[in-house]
Amino acid sequence: MGMTRPHRMRRFAAAVFAIAVAASVVACSPERSGDLDLPAQVDGSFPAEAQQQLQAAVDRAVAASGASGALVGVWAPWAGSWVAGTGAVAPDGAATSTDAAFTVGSVTRAMTCDVLHGLAAQGTVGLDDPVGQYVSGIPGHESLTLEQLCDSTAGLAPFGPSLAPRFAATPERSWKPRELLAYGTGVTTTGTPGTVFADSDTGYVLLGLALERASHRPAADLLQEFVFTPMGMPASSLPTAPPTDIAGLWTPDGEDGKPACAAPVEVGPLSPSAGFTAAGVVSDLRDLGRYTQALAMGARAYDAPARFGDPLPATPDAPSWFTATGGAYQAGTLIGQYGATLGHLTAAFADRNTGMTVVVTLNNSRASDVLVRSLAWQLAAIASKIPAAAGQTAPAAGLPWTVDDMAGQIAGTAVCPLP
Numbered sequence: 001m002g003m004t005r006p007h008r009m010r011r012f013a014a015a016v017f018a019i020a021v022a023a024s025v026v027a028c029s030p031e032r033s034g035d036l037d038l039p040a041q042v043d044g045s046f047p048a049e050a051q052q053q054l055q056a057a058v059d060r061a062v063a064a065s066g067a068s069g070a071l072v073g074v075w076a077p078w079a080g081s082w083v084a085g086t087g088a089v090a091p092d093g094a095a096t097s098t099d100a101a102f103t104v105g106s107v108t109r110a111m112t113c114d115v116l117h118g119l120a121a122q123g124t125v126g127l128d129d130p131v132g133q134y135v136s137g138i139p140g141h142e143s144l145t146l147e148q149l150c151d152s153t154a155g156l157a158p159f160g161p162s163l164a165p166r167f168a169a170t171p172e173r174s175w176k177p178r179e180l181l182a183y184g185t186g187v188t189t190t191g192t193p194g195t196v197f198a199d200s201d202t203g204y205v206l207l208g209l210a211l212e213r214a215s216h217r218p219a220a221d222l223l224q225e226f227v228f229t230p231m232g233m234p235a236s237s238l239p240t241a242p243p244t245d246i247a248g249l250w251t252p253d254g255e256d257g258k259p260a261c262a263a264p265v266e267v268g269p270l271s272p273s274a275g276f277t278a279a280g281v282v283s284d285l286r287d288l289g290r291y292t293q294a295l296a297m298g299a300r301a302y303d304a305p306a307r308f309g310d311p312l313p314a315t316p317d318a319p320s321w322f323t324a325t326g327g328a329y330q331a332g333t334l335i336g337q338y339g340a341t342l343g344h345l346t347a348a349f350a351d352r353n354t355g356m357t358v359v360v361t362l363n364n365s366r367a368s369d370v371l372v373r374s375l376a377w378q379l380a381a382i383a384s385k386i387p388a389a390a391g392q393t394a395p396a397a398g399l400p401w402t403v404d405d406m407a408g409q410i411a412g413t414a415v416c417p418l419p
Helices: 048-065 107-122 146-151 160-169 177-185 201-215 219-228 285-297 370-383 403-413
Strands: 023-026 069-076 080-087 248-250 265-267 322-325 328-331 334-341 344-351 357-362
Touching: 048 069, 048 080, 048 357, 048 370, 048 403, 069 285, 069 370, 107 146, 107 201, 107 219, 107 285, 107 328, 107 334, 146 201, 160 177, 177 201, 201 219, 285 334, 285 344, 285 357, 334 370, 344 370, 357 370, 370 403
Parallel strands: none
Antiparallel strands: 023 080, 069 080, 069 357, 248 265, 322 328, 328 334, 334 344, 344 357
């Protein structure tokens, strides 16, 4: 479908490693906060056949991406769940753990929009407030509204492509939001504000900075108040130090110019400050699954249907069912986010009608983030057809793609040989 986003990184010197493969599966349902109106979750594992199909899809994507491992959670409220760690935390490393912490990357964008809508509900800010009311020193951008920043229709260019080599060279470096903004706000804008969706990390960093100034509180505290605490997410935060539970990898080119898939290089861990309110949040599978389901189903007090109303095409050539607004993508009835950070690809989507939820992270960022998005959608297609547990009723499956469609997209974005 040609729906790719720029993803460039510096080449690294090759180092020889062998990929260790192991798997562990825990089928359990995440605990839910009593304050959220979410569907009851069947407390049990998926049927063996469904687990095998899900595992095969994950294993194939791990191989295609060059990752050493993956963390994945799939919840179907009417049928059960599947939470698994596949492969190893690093080449020749220990087996992955489903309790591991990882950077959620672009899912942070949706969370920053949560804070905006929470503060708006309190009357602290207005969605139409110009960002220049709170942040100075952004010539030419003062009239952009907070809602345009959340919707990623502000027309700001991303800073990620420009800073990728620096992130790779010194991943431990601490970045100030103003430094990140300098690389995005100083570039030509990507469209007339309010008219075109163009995913921009710059816009979400600027939004985070504006919300800090408006509330006189740091972004980490705002996320705690509006996202992590009310939703019961004890493993989640916007930290100063990066998680180290699972290594980030990058596959360099070999002497023949092709990806050296047998010799991935460890990179990072990248400082959360390099993503700030665009990509800096750290979480785990169960917290992120709980979050994504609540986001899609509008379960928080400040959620309003208008946030995801009137979405725009996610890309110029996107099918009619793939749109974006409110800090999230909409794919059929799914709402969520996906993206790449140094060493990792992550996606999280949930069905707005049924609560079916998929979270997955792969620890190699050489491939396009379309690969992990396609994997999440493939897992959703599998889960949507799992039979109901005793006493439950399975909803009608209605995703606008098939398992095979997404398998084909994974093959098309693969950087390493498929099994």
